Amino acid sequence: MKIHKEQIEVIRNKKGFIIDMDGVIYHGNKLLAGAGEFIGWLVSEKKRFVFLTNSSERTPKELQEKLSRLGIKVNKDVFYTSALATAMFLNSQKPRGSAYIIGEAGLINALYNVGYTMNNVNPDYVVVGESRSYSYERIEHAVNLVLAGAKLIGTNPDLTGPTENGIIPATKALISPIELSTGRNAYFVGKPNPLMMRNALKKLKCNREETLIIGDRMDTDIVAGIESEIDTCLVLSGITTREMLSTFPYQPRFIIEGVKDLMEG
Numbered sequence: 545m546k547i548h549k550e551q552i553e554v555i556r557n558k559k560g561f562i563i564d565m566d567g568v569i570y571h572g573n574k575l576l577a578g579a580g581e582f583i584g585w586l587v588s589e590k591k592r593f594v595f596l597t598n599s600s601e602r603t604p605k606e607l608q609e610k611l612s613r614l615g616i617k618v619n620k621d622v623f624y625t626s627a628l629a630t631a632m633f634l635n636s637q638k639p640r641g642s643a644y645i646i647g648e649a650g651l652i653n654a655l656y657n658v659g660y661t662m663n664n665v666n667p668d669y670v671v672v673g674e675s676r677s678y679s680y681e682r683i684e685h686a687v688n689l690v691l692a693g694a695k696l697i698g699t700n701p702d703l704t705g706p707t708e709n710g711i712i713p714a715t716k717a718l719i720s721p722i723e724l725s726t727g728r729n730a731y732f733v734g735k736p737n738p739l740m741m742r743n744a745l746k747k748l749k750c751n752r753e754e755t756l757i758i759g760d761r762m763d764t765d766i767v768a769g770i771e772s773e774i775d776t777c778l779v780l781s782g783i784t785t786r787e788m789l790s791t792f793p794y795q796p797r798f799i800i801e802g803v804k805d806l807m808e809g
């Protein structure tokens with residue numbers, strides 16, 4: 545079942561594109577078919593686009609370098625991560641606050657850049673993102689800070705993440721021990737939280753009608769688009785198969801095999 549030419553034209557006529565990366569542009573360290581051409585087309589057609597990722601691990605500069613290694617050159621300001629969204633959210637809730645962070649450079653830099661300070665004693669927030677520097681001591685410390693009044697924030701609600709070697713525990717899995725030990729529920733900022741979509745639209749300077757979200761996950765990318773009333777395009781080059789589609793109570797507006805389909809004809 546191939547997408548109709550008319551539908552492809554609707555997609556190509558959009559002005560703004562919110563693009564998920566893993567499963568759409570690359571898988572691990574492998575570039576997906578047509579991705580280079582698609583990004584080249586976005587640039588040459590002067591489309592507005594933003595790469596949206598729920599991962600809070602990498603800084604925009606690190607993401608730029610990753611794409612560059614795969615042969616794709618883009619400006620670092622086209623990336624919008626859940627770490628940047630978390631920083632924006634916290635700064636709107638409590639400007640120039642303080643945080644105890646369990647996370648990597650992407651998250652730490654994002655909070656520094658909005659004027660947050662790091663605080664191990666009495667922070668306003670405990671913020672958790674993907675991290676390899678995760679330890680019993682840090683969890684123990686975070687639990688006591690939350691019990692003392694710090695608010696608990698997760699950068700994204702992903703339970704696991706795909707890698708070339710299988711899966712890795714992601715933010716929701718890492719924050720659960722803190723939730724269970726304190727009896728408090730974390731607030732999660734990344735997709736499908738519509739905050740992420742609204743911020744992406746602001747970054748694009750586009751309205752909902754002229755924008756399309758492209759992603760490979762029904763429970764984050766597609767639901768986020770639907771709840772923000774942005775047209776959705778599911779790619780089958782990632783985690784979702786055509787058979788899985790019927791198990792969801794909502795459907796994307798467009799379904800393509802991969803971004804290569806948008807470059808044909």
Ligand SMILES: [Mg+2]
Pocket residue numbers: 564565566567568759760761782
């Ligand atoms: Mg994805």
